[in-house]
Amino acid sequence: MTETGGELVGPVEIVGVGLLGTSVALACARAGIEVLLSDSVASHVRTATGLGAGRRRAPEDAPQLVVVAVPPAHLGEVITRALAENPAAFVTDVGSVKASPLAYVREHGPDDVGRYVGGHPMAGSERSGPLAATATLFEGRPWALTPHADADPTAASLVGELASLCGALPLVLTPEDHDQAVARTSHVPHLMAALVAGRLAVAPEGHLRLSGQGVRDVTRVAAGDPGLYGQIVAGNARAVTDLLGQMRAQFDDMIEAVGNGDAAALDVLLKEGQAGTRAIPGKHGGPQTAQASVYVTVPDEPGNLARLFADAGESGVNIEDVRIDHDPGRPVGLMELIVASDAAEQMKTVLESRGWLAHR
Numbered sequence: 401m402t403e404t405g406g407e408l409v410g411p412v413e414i415v416g417v418g419l420l421g422t423s424v425a426l427a428c429a430r431a432g433i434e435v436l437l438s439d440s441v442a443s444h445v446r447t448a449t450g451l452g453a454g455r456r457r458a459p460e461d462a463p464q465l466v467v468v469a470v471p472p473a474h475l476g477e478v479i480t481r482a483l484a485e486n487p488a489a490f491v492t493d494v495g496s497v498k499a500s501p502l503a504y505v506r507e508h509g510p511d512d513v514g515r516y517v518g519g520h521p522m523a524g525s526e527r528s529g530p531l532a533a534t535a536t537l538f539e540g541r542p543w544a545l546t547p548h549a550d551a552d553p554t555a556a557s558l559v560g561e562l563a564s565l566c567g568a569l570p571l572v573l574t575p576e577d578h579d580q581a582v583a584r585t586s587h588v589p590h591l592m593a594a595l596v597a598g599r600l601a602v603a604p605e606g607h608l609r610l611s612g613q614g615v616r617d618v619t620r621v622a623a624g625d626p627g628l629y630g631q632i633v634a635g636n637a638r639a640v641t642d643l644l645g646q647m648r649a650q651f652d653d654m655i656e657a658v659g660n661g662d663a664a665a666l667d668v669l670l671k672e673g674q675a676g677t678r679a680i681p682g683k684h685g686g687p688q689t690a691q692a693s694v695y696v697t698v699p700d701e702p703g704n705l706a707r708l709f710a711d712a713g714e715s716g717v718n719i720e721d722v723r724i725d726h727d728p729g730r731p732v733g734l735m736e737l738i739v740a741s742d743a744a745e746q747m748k749t750v751l752e753s754r755g756w757l758a759h760r
């Protein structure tokens with residue numbers, strides 16, 4: 401067992417330097433921790449090294465913590481190997497499913513499986529590989545810590561430190577509870593997005609020119625790697641199937657309500673959906689605050705976004721989020737600035753006074 405107790409001092413080894421692994425590596429490197437990189441694809445290690453994420457692991461290196469960031473189907477096997485090959489290290493992972501890799505590690509791993517504590521940052525992107533990585537990926541996001549019954553408290557505390565160092569908010573759950581939760585908040589939403597996006601792939605010519613922000617919001621995650629999401633869903637099949645079964649009944653209710661013009665039945669489903677969006681915690685895990693959008697037309701020319709943000713900053717109103725949509729017919733973008741609803745009018749007035757075309 402390592403002599404460093406509960407303080408994360410490094411070196412940290414990242415096994416699997418794709419989107420998640422390289423992002424964790426960059427955050428650790430930013431914090432001054434020595435980072436060692438491994439991947440079954442040599443070019444990924446070269447790319448991550450070039451990004452300043454760390455250096456290739458050498459056989460004699462002795463990591464304090466190994467972070468496994470490989471696809472879900474390989475998690476159990478790679479965590480088991482990391483425990484066996486680094487008898488003095490603690491081991492965690494960033495996989496999207498927690499119970500099935502743990503079961504594998506318990507069956508195939510060494511006796512001291514307490515050195516392993518699972519983790520799962522609730523942050524990512526529809527892109528894969530080291531080039532999609534960023535040190536700020538985890539800022540303000542939840543990071544599930546899933547200690548099992550035999551977990552070493554030092555391992556749990558190091559993984560919590562790793563999450564905090566990455567700017568995330570650690571949240572402790574059992575592996576089983578975690579899997580139930582993410583079926584609802586991540587896995588089923590992904591499958592629903594795929595169904596909606598799949599209808600777009602077979603749309604009659606011309607229909608997609610009517611795509612606004614709504615369809616982009618609902619389908620963004622469906623652009624993710626089907627291989628990865630296939631493995632995620634397969635690794636959490638029971639919880640996902642249970643939820644899909646509940647939704648099948650609701651889908652039938654919806655078809656009937658729409659088909660029969662049953663406004664009251666449809667209203668129940670729509671209100672339930674609206675209540676669900678309000679139940680999602682707000683930024684940094686706090687309560688959701690009422691927000692409004694200010695839309696600004698931005699000519700597609702260098703320097704305009706910088707000027708817009710500078711002018712918006714002068715309003716003294718914090719921008720909570722931004723999105724940009726592109727006008728299909730003109731060289732302009734439609735910028736959506738999301739602000740607290742009681743500050744939207746002030747933002748619009750200031751932007752208009754500086755010559756921007758803005759509306760709410």
Ligand SMILES: NC(=O)c1ccc[n+]([C@@H]2O[C@H](COP(=O)([O-])OP(=O)(O)OC[C@H]3O[C@@H](n4cnc5c(N)ncnc54)[C@H](O)[C@@H]3O)[C@@H](O)[C@H]2O)c1
Binds near residue numbers: 419474521525527529
């Ligand atoms: N993509 C997301 O949004 C997201 C978010 C949170 C957690 N996760 C989880 O993070 C993990 C990694 O996902 P990602 O999006 O970074 O994928 P990715 O494809 O970007 O990266 C995976 C990396 O692992 C490497 N790899 C594959 N098998 C390996 C093995 N046996 N040994 C060593 N390296 C191996 C690949 O070469 C690749 O570099 C997955 O378990 C996923 O469930 C993903």
Ligand SMILES: O=C(O)C(=O)C[C@]1(C(=O)O)C=C[C@@H](O)C=C1
Binds near residue numbers: 522585621
């Ligand atoms: O933002 C995204 O692109 C994501 O899909 C990230 C997301 C999520 O569903 O929130 C996807 C899978 C992960 O396991 C964790 C995070």
